[in-house]
Amino acid sequence: MNEVNEVINTLMNHRSIRNYTDEPVTEEQLNLIMDAVQAAPTSINGQQVTVISIQNPERKAKVAELVGNQAWVAQAPVFLLFCADFNRTKIAADLNDEKLGITDGIESVIVGAENVGLAMGNAIAAAESLGLGIVPIGGARMNPQDLVELLNIPPYVFPVCGLVVGHPADASAQKPRLPQAAVFHREQYNNDLEGIIKEYDEQISEYMSKRTGGKETRTWSKSVSSIYNRIYYPNVRAMLEKQGFKFN
Known part of the structure; x- marks a missing residue:
């Protein structure tokens, strides 16, 4: 019989943390998290993920406002914005006199989101294995064009999800x-x-x-149905189109 190992224990002990101490996340810890991000599999080895680290308090406070006034974004020492990135793909296409055709269809959005999900899963596991707490922030898609402008995000790149990282002030219930x-x-x-x-x-x-x-x-079905009865982040498509993505 297989024994539950340390990796599985880390994964099974996951919980979202929304209260953080003032203790900083070290550069070594951030680099280890990013090593784990880059170790995640990607479609055709396209490596379509970029992570923007935001630690400046004023910029972080603005991000907290844009993602829905989520206080823990401003409170924690680090906010990581995970983006699907075809900017590097465009550079590769230009270097080889090729057309960037993938962004003309919905497949680019699916591939980008898939790759971000795999990368963020690695980031979460790495952070929690280091004793850090995290909470994913889907609100990165609430005002995505504002994030694009605030963070100087180029065409063919779009924000998918954020990740708060810090030292837990208390243990959240699972x-x-x-x-x-x-x-x-x-x-x-x-x-x-x-x-x-x-x-x-x-x-x-x-x-x-x-x-x-x-x-x-409230029950689970009540919670999800009361949110999914509408398109709750309606500004995503307009942002994608401005960033060069089409839906042919």
Whole structure:
């Protein structure tokens, strides 16, 4: 029987941290995180990921505002913005007298987001293995054009997600996940999921009640459906088009 090793323990102990101390993240720690980012697999070895580190307090405070007034972005010592990057691909194309055609279709957005996801997964695991806390910030897509201008992001590059990194001020509770039967299907997709989701709703409701002292009992299905009933980051497409991405 395989034993649970240190890597799996780190992954299984993940939780989002939203309260940080003043202790800085060292350059050595940041470099190790970036080594892990660059070790992640990428489509065709295109390496379509760029990470912008923001540590200047004033700039970080502005970023915190742009991503939805998330206080932990300003509080923590480091904010990492993960971008899908085809700027280097454009340079490679120019060097070889080739056309950059991938950005004419939706595949470029999918590939870029996929590569960012793989890279951020490595960053999270590396940071947590160093005893640091993190919280991903999808709000990087709330005002993406403002981030592009603030951070001097060139064409063929777009922000996908942010990552707060710092030393946890306290241990956050670990939120229960969906049962494995809901996400791990063998041979074919299991379309009989309603009962599993209802049971999970009860578990999440109990978790929320304990976490908030009975003030909040919302379920998982209520939370996601109340957010996904609209396009909640409506400015993404316009930003992508300005950055040179097309949807032919």
